[in-house]
Amino acid sequence: MGNTENWxxxxxxxxxxxxxxxxxxxxxxxxxxxxxxxRASVTSARELQSALGALPRYxxxxxxAAKVAxxxxxxxxxxxLRVAAAIAAAGxxxxxxxxxxxxxxxxxxxxxxxEEIPADELAEAREExxxxxxxxxxxxxxxxxxxxxxxxxxxERTLAAVEGSAG
Amino acid sequence: MIRRLILVLLLTxxxxxxxxAQPLDGVPGYVDFGDLAGVTGxxxxxxxxxxxxLLSFISAAAREEDPELADALxxxxxxxxxxxxxxxxxxxxxxxxxxxxxxxxxxDFWEPAVSVRSEDSTIHMYMKSExxxxxxxxxxxxxxxxxxxFMNIVGEIDPAQLGRVAARFGVDLNHR
Numbered sequence: 001m002g003n004t005e006n007w008x009x010x011x012x013x014x015x016x017x018x019x020x021x022x023x024x025x026x027x028x029x030x031x032x033x034x035x036x037x038x039r040a041s042v043t044s045a046r047e048l049q050s051a052l053g054a055l056p057r058y059x060x061x062x063x064x065a066a067k068v069a070x071x072x073x074x075x076x077x078x079x080x081l082r083v084a085a086a087i088a089a090a091g092x093x094x095x096x097x098x099x100x101x102x103x104x105x106x107x108x109x110x111x112x113x114x115e116e117i118p119a120d121e122l123a124e125a126r127e128e129x130x131x132x133x134x135x136x137x138x139x140x141x142x143x144x145x146x147x148x149x150x151x152x153x154x155x156e157r158t159l160a161a162v163e164g165s166a167g
Numbered sequence: 168m169i170r171r172l173i174l175v176l177l178l179t180x181x182x183x184x185x186x187x188a189q190p191l192d193g194v195p196g197y198v199d200f201g202d203l204a205g206v207t208g209x210x211x212x213x214x215x216x217x218x219x220x221l222l223s224f225i226s227a228a229a230r231e232e233d234p235e236l237a238d239a240l241x242x243x244x245x246x247x248x249x250x251x252x253x254x255x256x257x258x259x260x261x262x263x264x265x266x267x268x269x270x271x272x273x274x275d276f277w278e279p280a281v282s283v284r285s286e287d288s289t290i291h292m293y294m295k296s297e298x299x300x301x302x303x304x305x306x307x308x309x310x311x312x313x314x315x316x317f318m319n320i321v322g323e324i325d326p327a328q329l330g331r332v333a334a335r336f337g338v339d340l341n342h343r
Contacts, residue, residue, distance in 0.1 A: 126225050129222075
């Protein structure tokens with residue numbers, strides 16, 4: 001890749017972020033019409049921007065950057081704001097869906113719960129929970145019809161046996 | 168440069184996420200149902216996966232108005248549900264798969280609580296204990312009506328409490 005190509009490639013991010021202006025913008029757009037590789041770079045950058053924008057939004061705990069630093073380094077260091085934000089966004093989006101923030105707690109099974117969740121997501125989760133429990137109840141009722149008792153009774157007998165054997 | 172760094176970080180996080188996407192794998196009470204869609208030849212009609220974070224949110228939101236729900240959910244790590252609507256040709260595959268999973272659970276020292284194999288339905292309910300506490304519950308039901316249910320709950324389960332909580336949600340599937 002020559003210096004000219006480098007010049008354009010280095011400005012892909014700025015172009016996608018709307019940070020190019022004046023002569024630079026005109027040069028970039030003129031090149032864009034002619035250069036399929038540059039167009040591919042812009043498309044790729046926009047996809048990444050879109051992917052980042054589509055990540056779930058949660059309020060980032062104020063000490064998140066410090067936690068990330070502790071995980072990745074023994075000595076806290078200052079992260080560029082955008083990098084820290086990207087790590088936090090990606091980590092939160094993944095970590096929250098898994099219910100855990102690796103390394104954030106001495107207890108491995110303690111969930112890292114953010115402070116807020118959008119109300120519509122909470123309502124959706126609650127509806128899913130209701131449906132899941134309804135299916136549990138349905139299976140229990142079907143079992144009850146077959147074995148002639150409420151489903152909870154044989155389950156509880158099993159539990160009592162388990163607890164008795166453990167005790 | 169920054170964007171590339173972000174891309175690398177995102178990909179790193181995503182690949183870490185792939186490994187962590189099965190965070191409960193190996194946890195007592197967790198069951199891997201495998202490729203149910205492949206076995207049944209159908210996509211799930213209902214697919215629910217509630218992890219600990221979402222359960223914690225619901226628990227926290229319910230703490231004042233329904234402390235029992237909050238308590239029940241606070242001790243759960245995951246609820247996963249897959250429901251399939253199958254035709255007559257696919258039902259035997261689902262029943263066979265449920266049987267295979269049931270055998271595997273018994274090999275892994277799950278306690279069979281309910282086991283029904285009738286003309287109308289095949290139902291398996293298993294409980295997993297860890298020490299003196301319940302670590303999980305698995306329910307599989309394949310009915311002649313074409314519905315196949317595969318459900319796994321991970322965490323400390325109080326079945327009676329879950330039953331009461333389910334009733335309060337007011338969703339009744341028994342009369343559909």
